[in-house]
Amino acid sequence: MSEDAKIKITIDGISTEVAPGTTILNAARMIGGDVVPPAMCYYSSLEGSGGKCRTCLVEVSKGSEKDPRPMPKLVVSCSTPVMDGMEVRNTTSARVLEARKGVVEFLLINHPLDCPVCDQAGECHLQDLAFEHGLSKTRYEFKRREFDKVDIGEYIKLHMTRCILCYRCVYTANQLTNGREHGVLKRGDAAEIGTFIEKNLNNDFIGNVIDVCPVGALTDKSFRFRSRVWYTKPMDAHCECTKCSGKVVLWMIGDEVARVTARKDAYGEVKDFICNECRFEKKEKTDWIVEGPRTISKHSVISANHYEREIPKHTILLNKA
Amino acid sequence: MTRKLLLENDHIEGIRTYDVYRKNGGYRSVEKALKTMSPDEVVEEVKKSGLRGRGGAGFPTGMKWSFLAKPDGVPRHLLCNADESEPGTFKDRYLMERIPHLLIEGMIVSSFALGANQSYIYIRGEYMYVLQILEKAIQEAYANGWLGKNILGSGYDLDLSVAPGAGAYICGEETALIESLEGERGNPRMKPPFPAVKGLWQRPTVVNNVETIAAVVPIINDGGDEYAKIGVGRSTGTKLISASGNINKPGVYEIELGVSVEDFLYSDQYCGGIKNGKKLKACVPGGSSVPVLPHFLVCKTATGTDRLMTYESLAEGGFETGSMLGSGGFIVYDEDQCMVKNTWNFARFYHHESCGQCSPCREGTGWMKKVLHNLELGKGKVEDIDLLWDIQSKIEGNTICPLGDAAAWPVAAAIRHFREEFEWHVNEPVLSQTRNFGLVSEKSFITQTV
Numbered sequence: 001m002s003e004d005a006k007i008k009i010t011i012d013g014i015s016t017e018v019a020p021g022t023t024i025l026n027a028a029r030m031i032g033g034d035v036v037p038p039a040m041c042y043y044s045s046l047e048g049s050g051g052k053c054r055t056c057l058v059e060v061s062k063g064s065e066k067d068p069r070p071m072p073k074l075v076v077s078c079s080t081p082v083m084d085g086m087e088v089r090n091t092t093s094a095r096v097l098e099a100r101k102g103v104v105e106f107l108l109i110n111h112p113l114d115c116p117v118c119d120q121a122g123e124c125h126l127q128d129l130a131f132e133h134g135l136s137k138t139r140y141e142f143k144r145r146e147f148d149k150v151d152i153g154e155y156i157k158l159h160m161t162r163c164i165l166c167y168r169c170v171y172t173a174n175q176l177t178n179g180r181e182h183g184v185l186k187r188g189d190a191a192e193i194g195t196f197i198e199k200n201l202n203n204d205f206i207g208n209v210i211d212v213c214p215v216g217a218l219t220d221k222s223f224r225f226r227s228r229v230w231y232t233k234p235m236d237a238h239c240e241c242t243k244c245s246g247k248v249v250l251w252m253i254g255d256e257v258a259r260v261t262a263r264k265d266a267y268g269e270v271k272d273f274i275c276n277e278c279r280f281e282k283k284e285k286t287d288w289i290v291e292g293p294r295t296i297s298k299h300s301v302i303s304a305n306h307y308e309r310e311i312p313k314h315t316i317l318l319n320k321a
Numbered sequence: 322m323t324r325k326l327l328l329e330n331d332h333i334e335g336i337r338t339y340d341v342y343r344k345n346g347g348y349r350s351v352e353k354a355l356k357t358m359s360p361d362e363v364v365e366e367v368k369k370s371g372l373r374g375r376g377g378a379g380f381p382t383g384m385k386w387s388f389l390a391k392p393d394g395v396p397r398h399l400l401c402n403a404d405e406s407e408p409g410t411f412k413d414r415y416l417m418e419r420i421p422h423l424l425i426e427g428m429i430v431s432s433f434a435l436g437a438n439q440s441y442i443y444i445r446g447e448y449m450y451v452l453q454i455l456e457k458a459i460q461e462a463y464a465n466g467w468l469g470k471n472i473l474g475s476g477y478d479l480d481l482s483v484a485p486g487a488g489a490y491i492c493g494e495e496t497a498l499i500e501s502l503e504g505e506r507g508n509p510r511m512k513p514p515f516p517a518v519k520g521l522w523q524r525p526t527v528v529n530n531v532e533t534i535a536a537v538v539p540i541i542n543d544g545g546d547e548y549a550k551i552g553v554g555r556s557t558g559t560k561l562i563s564a565s566g567n568i569n570k571p572g573v574y575e576i577e578l579g580v581s582v583e584d585f586l587y588s589d590q591y592c593g594g595i596k597n598g599k600k601l602k603a604c605v606p607g608g609s610s611v612p613v614l615p616h617f618l619v620c621k622t623a624t625g626t627d628r629l630m631t632y633e634s635l636a637e638g639g640f641e642t643g644s645m646l647g648s649g650g651f652i653v654y655d656e657d658q659c660m661v662k663n664t665w666n667f668a669r670f671y672h673h674e675s676c677g678q679c680s681p682c683r684e685g686t687g688w689m690k691k692v693l694h695n696l697e698l699g700k701g702k703v704e705d706i707d708l709l710w711d712i713q714s715k716i717e718g719n720t721i722c723p724l725g726d727a728a729a730w731p732v733a734a735a736i737r738h739f740r741e742e743f744e745w746h747v748n749e750p751v752l753s754q755t756r757n758f759g760l761v762s763e764k765s766f767i768t769q770t771v
């Protein structure tokens with residue numbers, strides 16, 4: 001096969017061609033829209049991530065052109081490579097939707113569900129996921145798991161109660177530092193993110209664990225509870241930095257820089273990690289060259305700026321016709 | 322009379338020591354393999370024997386061995402899975418404790434077949450005294466030239482060592498075992514890649530159960546064809562069964578695959594019947610992970626034929642009316658046992674042992690445990706039974722490793738066959754705390770299928 005040979009994949013009836021080795025999830029992201037499965041633990045730039053949260057499960061209704069047999073089990077789209085001629089069902093599969101509903105429920109049974117007092121609200125992937133796939137009522141009648149909040153150093157607060165054990169922060173800490181550290185202590189639902197991050201504190205890039213965390217388990221102490229995120233204005237900005245790319249998003253309240261984060265793509269992923277100095281020290285507008293307002297592309301609570309479901313627009317269209 | 326291939330000599334005084342073991346025919350298979358056979362010929366014999374993995378899944382061993390990748394210049398490994406932590410299973414311990422040299426002999430022949438020069442026995446941490454027995458035996462094997470460089474002048478080198486786990490059931494799952502052996506947290510890996518391609522230190526690796534490896538010894542001594550003569554159909558050879566529960570003679574038995582369950586349960590040669598003259602209520606035939614069978618489906622299948630101790634017969638009827646041979650942990654319950662309590666107990670185990678990597682298993686196992694506890698205490702609701710069913714169905718098949726399935730199946734089977742008893746716990750909350758439900762009524766599966 002030549003270098004740029006492409007293989008064909010069909011997801012929910014929409015076909016595209018991708019390079020061999022592409023995962024189903026990434027193929028779906030190339031198509032975009034509703035065919036993209038949600039992913040809570042996968043993170044493209046973090047080696048080893050994915051496969052854990054099980055929200056991206058899809059049905060493979062045709063294995064490949066060569067071996068058309070369907071796969072018996074649902075597979076994790078983030079880690080399953082595309083085969084030529086593969087057919088995948090995401091939102092068109094009742095099995096997938098049922099399993100996904102189950103996963104969302106599992107993620108929520110031990111979750112505090114107090115978004116109104118959580119700093120992540122408005123930019124939380126779990127909130128978005130629950131909004132789209134969750135039940136409005138809980139079937140769990142037991143005491144929820146709770147942990148004490150811990151300061152992991154000067155800048156970061158860990159609140160394990162909100163953690164969904166996606167391991168992203170573990171991979172971030174491992175892969176941005178050289179030392180091998182164990183991130184998770186204990187097992188099962190008693191597992192918790194360990195003090196390893198404290199050991200990494202002198203690392204210039206540890207602040208990135210805040211950005212990779214899909215929920216409000218790791219938050220920026222310099223911003224915590226200063227403002228609801230939807231009252232801030234995100235602005236693209238950059239600076240000359242010797243340690244990192246210097247490309248950031250400033251979250252402004254008026255003329256004040258309330259918070260600095262890295263730039264996230266439509267799937268909440270950071271491509272250019274930023275250093276602690278950019279994130280925590282440069283809190284003056286004069287530290288930055290502001291490029292302009294940033295649009296948050298993913299439809300989420302923050303961009304919708306309200307909690308209700310979108311009202312269907314087709315009635316309006318009918319009136320016009 | 323039943324033939325014994327593994328435990329034939331277990332009664333001999335001092336069989337644990339090298340001299341006695343050797344005098345009774347020990348290490349013959351190593352001589353035969355290393356002096357007269359090529360590695361591929363050994364693999365061929367194992368294929369002919371029809372031997373299937375004794376760790377639980379029953380995958381044909383010869384086939385597993387032939388899948389091992391053999392890239393040039395990359396070392397390969399054989400790992401023996403001696404993590405034995407499945408509730409109801411204790412056969413590997415007996416074998417290692419009594420005849421440690423049998424396992425070592427099997428490891429040498431199997432490593433030779435696979436071209437592995439560094440092999441490990443991964444043993445559960447609680448078996449520390451067995452580890453000491455094994456280490457002593459390994460020293461004896463080194464001292465007598467069965468391990469080390471240039472064994473028997475064949476040019477084949479093998480080093481063998483024992484590594485203890487730290488008390489986690491999950492480290493019996495082959496990829497978690499590999500992680501643990503590498504010094505990492507024992508989290509199962511995602512597959513593919515399979516260990517046969519990328520296992521220990523990313524090298525091609527085979528993981529086999531203790532009993533599987535021990536069975537290679539008689540297979541090489543007597544030939545694969547001879548081994549395959551024992552048994553029924555695709556269930557060949559002998560199998561160690563750990564029998565426990567309300568029976569007269571609990572213990573480890575070596576059976577020829579194909580004896581009837583009735584014979585195994587009631588004859589004096591094996592379990593010797595239910596203790597204290599009680600009635601049989603239920604049986605878990607293959608360790609805690611496999612579906613429980615109600616009394617009327619233990620000795621007979623749903624179609625009325627005799628159930629045999631084979632992979633196929635125990636699975637006959639699928640999960641509707643069958644179960645699995647699994648790891649051979651045969652647990653028997655008499656009429657005084659409570660199925661709700663038993664299911665809760667199993668759920669407690671899986672909750673405690675989940676590694677916590679994937680959400681359905683991490684959260685679902687604890688949830689099932691709590692709901693079951695309420696039911697057991699007479700505090701449950703009828704909807705809880707349906708809720709349990711729903712939770713298990715959302716765990717099953719949706720996790721990284723089979724522990725999720727293993728947690729879901731016992732709950733599903735208990736509800737499927739013992740729903741009456743679960744409902745009784747709800748409807749008779751006081752009574753259910755003072756006595757047991759007894760036997761569930763027999764459902765006629767035959768008329769359903771006609």
Ligand SMILES: Cc1cc2nc3c(=O)[nH]c(=O)nc-3n(C[C@H](O)[C@H](O)[C@H](O)COP(=O)(O)O)c2cc1C
Nearest residue numbers: 374375376402404405406493494495529530533723
């Ligand atoms: C949670 C879990 C625990 C397991 N524990 C054991 C064990 O203690 N011993 C064992 O031999 N296999 C165990 N297995 C099965 C192994 O993953 C593997 O299939 C087996 O060691 C292969 O050996 P075999 O082919 O000889 O049966 C376990 C599997 C799972 C999912």
Ligand code: SF4
Nearest residue numbers: 115118121124215216
């Ligand atoms: S982490 Fe997300 S879902 Fe959880 S309370 Fe905070 S905003 Fe809500």
Ligand code: SF4
Nearest residue numbers: 163164166167169213
């Ligand atoms: S703290 Fe956040 S990033 Fe780390 S494992 Fe928990 S949810 Fe994931």
Ligand code: SF4
Nearest residue numbers: 676678679682720722
């Ligand atoms: S199924 Fe359970 S034990 Fe297996 S990887 Fe997932 S959480 Fe861990």
